[in-house]
Amino acid sequence: MKKGFKKLIPVSEAINAVLSELKPLKSEIIHVKEGLNRVIVNDIVARYDVPMFDRSAMDGYAIRSEDSFGASVTDPVYLKITGRIEIGTIPDIEIKTGDAAQIMTGAALPKGADAVIKVEDTREHGHSIEVIKPYPPRKNVSIRGEDVRRGDVILKQGHLLHPQDIGIIIASGHDQISVIRKPKVSIISTGSELIDPGEILEPGKIFDVNNATLSSLVSQFHSIPSFTRRVKDDRDELLQALEKAIEQTDVIVFSGGSSVGEYDIIDEIILQKGKLLVQGVAMRPGAPTLIGIINNKPVFGLPGSPVAAMISFDVFVRPTLQTLLGMTPYDPKPIIKAKLKRSIPSEVGRRDFARVRIVKENNEFFAELVRVRGSGIISTLVKADGIIEVSEEREGLSKGDSVDVKLFSQHYFPSS
């Protein structure tokens, strides 16, 4: 038997080791309507002013504002209705002194007009209207280019598109956009004891959890789980799977076989094809994490225990996918402040990921460790609301400490 990793390296060092080897994937052209959660390759520059013309922001009457100057309830101004502006066209009439034209929200202002009176502020008398207060120029008018000016950079490269971003890209005149191709990810779970959900659970076997959880995480981070396999602890089978994975995908993720047992040969398999960057990380859970590079493609050996595999994925594979997508890596988990119910032990020099439940008492949030025995206990992740990271500098956290809890799920915890 091997006897432990030579040296566990710090989390940040391990992250840097892999990220420094990566560059964003190539781009592809898509329709902006398909752009949700895609990452743009270039700055997006407005092709048009938005709006493209002076628009009415109200239903009412287009007027020359100077005609209303001095108007009051006791001394109203009367304007002649000379036309009606249809939405979606450029009006062919001109507003001269003493004129007004019916106009709808969104319609283009006719020549001569520089303000719109709200219909509620007028009285109509057949072919004329009564104006009872002065209107300044531009009142109730959206000026051409006031939202976006042609040539403005509306979104920066590397931006992940949200619904409103898709809106402004369309508004400013684009239909096709260039986005980074989604990373394809191999998920290879290893272990002769694993069986598929739905198979008969024979003695000594367990259901393969990691294949599904890691695939779900890949999808959640806007990437494609495109090669998913389960392989026995067999050198030839592992090598074969690795070769296919390297051929077909951008990122390879093994789970299991990354530790120091006799059957833990992922390190040797990686070394046979490329280089090993990381072999053991000073973290808990997740210490038996391997990271290598083969043909410029990152290869991860995650622990076999489901919780450690998911946490190690979040720490190393997530920023890898974000980097391949051209983004600055960031952790999207919402954070809330909470007070510790009890102390959390840890060791200096190691980063701990403590699973906690949140409870609300007297309008204050408290975090409570979900009791565990071993990192294989997947129920801790399900029972927990989030994670507290205990940094390498700390020798545990004390009861009453105010801590940041990173929430797993997006469920709404109303802030105190």
Place this chain on the structure above:
Amino acid sequence: MKKGFKKLIPVSEAINAVLSELKPLKSEIIHVKEGLNRVIVNDIVARYDVPMFDRSAMDGYAIRSEDSFGASVTDPVYLKITGRIEIGTIPDIEIKTGDAAQIMTGAALPKGADAVIKVEDTREHGHSIEVIKPYPPRKNVSIRGEDVRRGDVILKQGHLLHPQDIGIIIASGHDQISVIRKPKVSIISTGSELIDPGEILEPGKIFDVNNATLSSLVSQFHSIPSFTRRVKDDRDELLQALEKAIEQTDVIVFSGGSSVGEYDIIDEIILQKGKLLVQGVAMRPGAPTLIGIINNKPVFGLPGSPVAAMISFDVFVRPTLQTLLGMTPYDPKPIIKAKLKRSIPSEVGRRDFARVRIVKENNEFFAELVRVRGSGIISTLVKADGIIEVSEEREGLSKGDSVDVKLFSQHYFPSS
């Protein structure tokens, strides 16, 4: 011209009006691997103990713990290696007094053994090992059922599945699960001035933004935008589109035509086919929001201006989709506390949705209103980091007030 809504009703009243008419959609059976972001219909009950057998949590030697009692460095105990446990099988050997068997993490404990000695804590001498400290029973052993017990409710009905939930469902013996069918949503943008992205921008026309932004929001809330149309301000065309939408989908969302202008006839169209629950809401932006019910299906008339449409969607359509999905409605936007840079005016009796940018100064977050002119200004949503809701009871918020900001995007704002 019509002259304003009769009465604007409060936001919460409008939400209740529609939610009280709804019940969850029917279910469908899927493979648990496809379960990410689906909502389960029933409580999920474990079919097996997890683990199904006492498992080693370490690489080392399975022993009878009592054999180690009294062992020390100066007075070690010697045990005979009588076998080796293969992972994925039920061991056929029995550990008797004085015996030890090689065992790997995850392998089943042999009969007689009740503890595992870490390989690091032993010295091997050919066919025997030296034990230098006492091991309590269960040390380095995962006991059958310690993670999940057969019959335990592992997840409650109405739960939205996250990656770890998929893991525990598989671990506890399920492959097929029953989930609520995804709501199909019609997105019908109205307005004779609208053109498709990619079309030539003729004078007076604007690009149809709402169709794409609202479709993206539907996808974001785990539903399917399955009938998307653009219709001119024409009664017959609108009625035709509505009829098809009712036939084919579960929720119908119009944008534009919901206000009180001459062409704003969505209210009449809804009344022709069903009932109108809400006609105008005391909120800004988003006041001209209509909600109706036709054949038990909710129909929304959202404002035409892109920002108001998105905010009104979030306030009314999001909880509708969540209710149809069998979930308790909740707002998934992460919240951070920030101080107001300047006061925000509003009116008592109206709920305001102020778009703000977050800036960090001296380790503190400040929120700053994104300056706007009119709710059509989509760039405000793109420039903003989130929204502050100013409740109906407040007459604005003051400079320096500590407020909850609901973040649009998941970008990471490290908490102070």
